[in-house]
Amino acid sequence: xxxxxxxxxxxxxxxxxxxxxxxxxxxxxxxxxxxxxxxxxxxxxxxxxxxxxxxxxxxxxxxxxxxxxxxxxxxxxxxxxxxxxxxxxxxxxxxxxxxxxxxxxxxxxxxx
Amino acid sequence: xxxxxxxxxxxxxxxxxxxxxxxxxxxxxxxxxxxxxxxxxxxxxxxxxxxxxxxxxxxxxxxxxxxxxxxxxxxxxxxxxxxxxxxxxxxxxxxxxxxxxxxxxxxxxxxx
Numbered sequence: 645x646x647x648x649x650x651x652x653x654x655x656x657x658x659x660x661x662x663x664x665x666x667x668x669x670x671x672x673x674x675x676x677x678x679x680x681x682x683x684x685x686x687x688x689x690x691x692x693x694x695x696x697x698x699x700x701x702x703x704x705x706x707x708x709x710x711x712x713x714x715x716x717x718x719x720x721x722x723x724x725x726x727x728x729x730x731x732x733x734x735x736x737x738x739x740x741x742x743x744x745x746x747x748x749x750x751x752x753x754x755x756x
Numbered sequence: 757x758x759x760x761x762x763x764x765x766x767x768x769x770x771x772x773x774x775x776x777x778x779x780x781x782x783x784x785x786x787x788x789x790x791x792x793x794x795x796x797x798x799x800x801x802x803x804x805x806x807x808x809x810x811x812x813x814x815x816x817x818x819x820x821x822x823x824x825x826x827x828x829x830x831x832x833x834x835x836x837x838x839x840x841x842x843x844x845x846x847x848x849x850x851x852x853x854x855x856x857x858x859x860x861x862x863x864x865x866x867x868x
């Protein structure tokens with residue numbers, strides 16, 4: 645079956661540090677890949693997505709590149725802010741009507 | 757405003773007392789889904805619906821029911837709740853294709 649593996653958290657960074665959250669996947673077909681963010685007390689929000697190999701998704705300073713050869717979709721940001729503190733979920737979906745499979749989430753805490 | 761609305765936000769109930777969590781979306785999305793979020797397990801799909809009167813089981817359907825009589829509504833029914841159904845529940849909707857979900861704000865259910 646399909647699965648997503650994320651790095652364990654929590655990740656604690658100082659403001660303006662560089663962020664990488666690792667995500668690898670296994671899929672039965674050709675997946676679309678997503679990053680979602682969950683702020684405290686809220687639902688998940690789509691952060692960025694990529695639908696084919698070598699695509700780069702980007703939003704709010706975050707980036708992730710679809711790497712088919714390494715089955716990875718790592719999330720990066722060059723300079724994090726306190727407001728980026730949240731839980732980040734990597735996810736995939738194979739096919740337009742299929743379910744989305746989520747990773748277990750990585751909690752990010754940014755300290756001033 | 758495009759949104760998914762869940763009610764209630766918080767619910768404490770007793771074992772065996774039937775309850776319904778409502779979910780409504782105003783985006784005319786065909787696909788709707790229920791997830792539960794538990795620490796260390798991420799999000800797991802309970803049920804999904806591809807359109808009116810079309811529903812199917814996700815990964816953890818035991819103890820839950822759903823219905824999809826109208827396109828906008830997708831209620832989650834717990835006929836006889838048990839303590840292991842204590843969790844944070846999310847409703848989500850999307851269109852087919854390479855698009856992400858829109859999530860509701862969540863329902864925190866405690867079964868005592």
